[in-house]
Amino acid sequence: MGTTLVAGQNAKLSNTHLTFKLNVINAPSANLDASAILLATNGKVSSDDDFIFFNQPQHTSGALIQKDGSTFSVDLSKVPPHLEKIVFVLTVEQSLSALASGYHFRIFGDSDDFEFTGQGSGRSEKSLIVSEIYRRNGDWKVKVVDQGFTGGMAPLAEHFGVEVDASAGQGARTPSPPPKPVEKRPISLSKITLEKKGDTVSLEKKSNSFGKIHVNLNWNQGSGAVKKGLLGSLMSGNKGGIDLDLGCMYEFRDGSKGIVQALGNNFGSLDSAPYMFLDGDDRTGAVNTGESLYINGKHWNDIKRVMIFAFIYEGVPNWAQTDGRVVISTPEQPEIEIRMDATGSDQNFCVIAMLENRNGSLNIAKEVNYFAGHQVADEQYGFGFKWKVGRK
Structure with missing residues (x-):
């Protein structure tokens, strides 16, 4: 078991190679997506490459890789100098209230091991900043954020300087699309396009089979x-x-x-x-x-x-x-x-x-x-x- 943190608490990290794992407890009917965003010193996205999710599972620097739907591999030694924060995000289509038993994350390395359990019951937010890893005076720290956004992925993305076309893909599941900086076109939420050779996406079963x-x-x-x-x-x-x-x-x-x-x-x-x-x-x-x-x-x-x-x-x-x-x-x-x-x-x-x-x-x-x-x-x-x- 790792050291248990509380909301708002931070802790210094000793390792550069870490694993971040996010889990939900007893929520079989919830539609979930996990993603991560790398932020510049101004707290905003600087490039499409800085959004890591199942359609773009690896940062170009190699600093962050989504290993599966809920697990990320982190190499802090590879984070580019202009990026100072990694934010981990959970999106729940039905809202956090679908997570009756809450959610849990753990971040660990050779000598680091921290965890947190958050509440879901009674919460109307659809997207949640679970945790962040940030650089401060040459050190890396982890912080429990537990900050929700009622409107889902769109207001969360806008919080980080992203413009989202909210009319796209209404009525359908919108699984954490990659953000576009404000100066670019709004993102489309209706289809996943594998842009580059080697891009991958992983689909999980919604029922007993894929049909x-x-x-x-x-x-x-x-x-x-x-x-x-x-x-x-x-x-x-x-x-x-x-x-x-x-x-x-x-x-x-x-x-x-x-x-x-x-x-x-x-x-x-x-x-x-x-x-x-x-x-x-x-x-x-x-x-x-x-x-x-x-x-x-x-x-x-x-x-x-x-x-x-x-x-x-x-x-x-x-x-x-x-x-x-x-x-x-x-x-x-x-x-x-x-x-x-x-x-x-x-x-x-x-x-x-x-x-x-x-x-x-x-x-x-x-x-x-x-x-x-x-x-x-x-x-x-x-x-x-x-x-x-x-x-x-």
Whole structure:
């Protein structure tokens, strides 16, 4: 057990490497999000990078990493000189009153160990500054803050110099989006976009399963452009219709592996193994909704990983012209968008995303890596298939 602090109390930290862990007690129906904000000397955010949450789990300096939904790794030796405070935030959609038994945090290192238990019952606030680590006269200290904001994430963000578009995403869960400094556009609360290669988001189950996981591949042809078959402008020099396929390589926790794709007519099945199904193969480009792959989330516990890819079956690749994007939708979860934003690639195979089972959660990572075909991608990601030439 650590040293118990009270609200408003601070304590000097001896370690530079620390773990901050936040827990709630007996609140199975509460929708919760944990996040952290690094602040400059004026107490305000200085960059989008200074907001750490599940869509942006690591600070560029390496000083702060969100390890899972409630655990942060802190390295105070890496905090940039212009940043002097790390604030830890808890957001509860229903309000803190949903935490009938309160919340608890612990911060610890080799020789530091402090904890605090806060009350939830009877409180109307929806966002809470739980604690802060701050630099004072060359020393680092931890302080219990326990300061709530009734309006939720928006007023808390504004408190730190962030402008939030409160009209976005009304009526839906808004899981701690990254703030934008006041001089930039207001943030959108309706969708999570994985901006950079390697960005990840982790989704937790809302019930006994994730339900039907929908992976949709679509594209833009540009304003006023004529669609010439599927991704017609993607292929330079191809006079006929072109053929872009959505598919996946998968691995189960028991070691079994396979592929779902139109090539070889391996469309899969949703209700039996592999519990993944490719809904048709659009060879003409006539389907405006693109191509869709479904994963049966009731069997997510059996799955280890699913690699989502797109493959140009015919033609010369020109990915830069397409603005291709994948949207991953799961019931009761925010949509996850991944754009195929690399330019100049002359490879015909793109690994778009990796879906991994991490202790039952659904972890989605942006890959957008290009290869000269299935086999080369397999060698990189280590599925270990035996390959031969295939036809539709």
